[in-house]
Amino acid sequence: MKLWTGFALAVAAALVLAIIGTTPPGPLPANSAAQDFSAARAMADVRVIAARPHATGTPENAEVRRHIVERLRAMGLETRETLLPLPPRATERMKGWSKGVHAPTEMVNIVGVLPGKDRSLPAVALMAHHDTVWGSPGASDDTAGVATILETVRAVRQRGLAKRDLIVILTDAEEIGLSGAEAFFASDPIRDRVGTIVNMEARGGGGRTTLFETSPGNGAAVALYADAVSRPGASSLATFIYSVLPNDTDLSVSLRASKPGYNFAFIGRPGLYHSPKAAPDALDQGALQDMGGQVLALTDALLRADQLPESAPDVVFFDVFGLFLVSYPVWIGWLMVGVIVLGLGYAARGLRGKQMAEGAARMVLLILGAALALFLLNLLSGAGRGANYYDRLAAIPLLEGMTAAACIGLFLLLFRIQQINARQIGAALPLLLIGVGAQAFAPTAAYVVLVPLVLVVLAINLKGAAAKIAGAFVAALVLGYELYLGHFVLQGVGPTMPFAAVLQLALASLAVLLAWPGLGKPIGRQLALAALALAVVISLWVRLDPIADTIAVYSSDKAVEPIPITKPAA
Structure with missing residues (x-):
């Protein structure tokens, strides 16, 4: 019973940590301090x-621009609008989205400047886009970014005259091909004054805001972010993954123009992405507070810095449940590899190789089995050709439940009995190989494997009561982090690749074994089969559920209604 008590406490602590890490701060009221x-x-x-x-x-877009310009000018910014031709490819995209109802040929960027003390210094730029997709109010994408800029400018002014200029870039036609940003960085006369850019985006309607992209050579930039932001949401894993994906935002254009920068976004409430229901009341105000809090702190630090961050070697960085940021040089990863190898070797002395091989085999089966099971379950849920992408986004909460049930079932099938040290050490070996490969080819992302392995190896080498206490602590810490990270992974790629969560499953399983009391053969097998059956049921639920009413209007075969025409104000 004592073993089960320790395990239950570890799981409860892990859940609390995961909730802390994935929950944005509460929104501050309108009567908060002006700064x-x-x-x-x-x-x-x-x-x-x-x-x-x-x-x-x-x-409607003209009305939005009028409001934005009035707000910027009222805060003392030198503001202008720039009318630009829209590339034909962008016109065709909008024409397709609106099913021929709308085919614009022009776009309008808004640029504002809040003067600083020394106007010869490189300026800091805040960037977002003011347009929406056809048929969506876009409260999150990207009105949240625009509103963040307006409130940030107001707060910066309240903090006193800054050292350098603050430039506001509000682009048009981002949704139809980044056209506004491309035009700005190709020809706008103020583009050469930009020293650093902070861009804001959203894919969904809430959740934690994350720094998911930086410019190359981010060592100094991350150090400034870490010093400035009190509740960070950032990881070099996200920046690495985004760097190899085909996705783009306006910051992609500025990076191609050799302008260093930061990119922030939230992706929670994924069903609201490009949705006709992405209205103001549906926006998570905590996500808006999270974005604004980070962006204001970073922007103010940049504006008042003696020198903007210059290119420096990339670093590994990640927030720990949103409480603080860990950052270190990439070469530290090789030290971690050494600690893991030495620790496993020390713990393995005198143990039977056959038992370690069994543990390694079970871990490999868990990884491969989970990947296959989640791939098949996803197909069963309706993924693949013909699936509506936005309907799949709306199904992410259910897909997370499906993934969790399948992972629990497979863990119970392969590790239901209490594992001796030799099997635990063996189970760590495949993950060590993955960690070495990651350190060699993706060193800024390798921490995801190496840090949990270091903690597990340290706990394995303890004895007696210290081993039990450390085992429960490490189990809680690693399980909590893998739940936290797995949530973001599934929000990002869950509709098409839920099997991306197998690494989180493997690492969480290895850590949980430190406190796992084990189950008898009959009950363990029954619970495993029940969990797998639940995964199948959830998968079928997703497949049979009617298409979500949140899908983007242009993704439906239904006729598209024109946007209501309002008479522009005189």
Whole structure:
């Protein structure tokens, strides 16, 4: 019973840590201190800007621009609008989205400048896009970014005159091909004054805001972010993954123009991505507070810095449940590999090789079995050709449940009995190989494997009561982190690749074995089969569930209604 008590406490602690890490801060009220970012104040702009869809070239977009320009000028910014031709490919995309109802040929960027003390210094730029996709009010994408900029500018002014200029870049036609950003960085006369850019995006309607992309050579940039932001959300794993994906934002254009920068976004409430239901009341104000709090702190630090961050060797960085940021040079990963090898070797002395081989085999079976099971379950759930992408996004909460049930079932099938040290050491060996490969080919992402392995190896080498205490502690810490990370992984790629969570399963399983009391053969097998059956049921639920009413209007075969035409104000 004592073993089960320790295990239960470890699991409970892990759940608490995962919840802390995935929950954004509460929104600050409108009467908060003037120098702070307040989501309630920012929501006033969100409610105006996202009152209705405002795609490029519509009268509604003109109304949105009018509101933004008035707000910027009222805060003392030198503000202008730039009318630009829209590339034909962008026009065709909008024409396709609207099913021929709308075919714009022009776009309008907004640029504002808040003067600093020394206007000869490289400026800091805040960037977001003011257009939406056809048929979505876009409260999150990207009204949240625009409102964050407006509230950040207000707060920066309250903090006193900064050292350098703050440039506001609000692009048009991002949704139809990054056209506004491309035009700005190709020809806008102020582009050469930009020293560092902070861009804001969203794919969904809530959740934690994450620094998911930086410019290459981010060592100094990350150090400044770590010093400035009190509740960080960032990881070099995200920046590595995003760097190899085909996805783009406006920051992609600025990076190609050799402008260093930071990219922030939230991806929670994924069903609201490009959705007609992405209205102001559906926006998670905690996510807006999270984005604004990080962006304001970073922007203020950049504006008042003696020198903007210069290129420095990339570093490994990650937040620990949103409480603080860990950062270190990539070569530290090789020291971790050495610690793991020596620790496993020390713990393995005198143990039977056959038992270690069995542990390694079970871990390999867990990884391969989970990958195959999740691939098949995803197909059963309706993924693949013909699936509506936005409907799949709406199904992510159920897909997370499906993945969790399948992972628990497979763990119980392969590790249901209490594992002796030799099998635990063996189970770590395949993960060590993965960690070495990651350190060699993706060193900024290798921490995901190496840090948990270091903790597990240290706990394995303890004896007696210290081993039990350390085992429960490490189990809670690693399981909590893998739940936290797995949640973000599934939000990002769950609709098409839930099997991406197998690494989190493997690492969590290895750590849990430190406190796992084991189950008898009959009950363990029954629980495993029940969990796998539940995964199948959830998969079928997703498949048979009617298509979500949140899907983007242009992704449906139904006729598209024109955006209501409003008469522009005189």
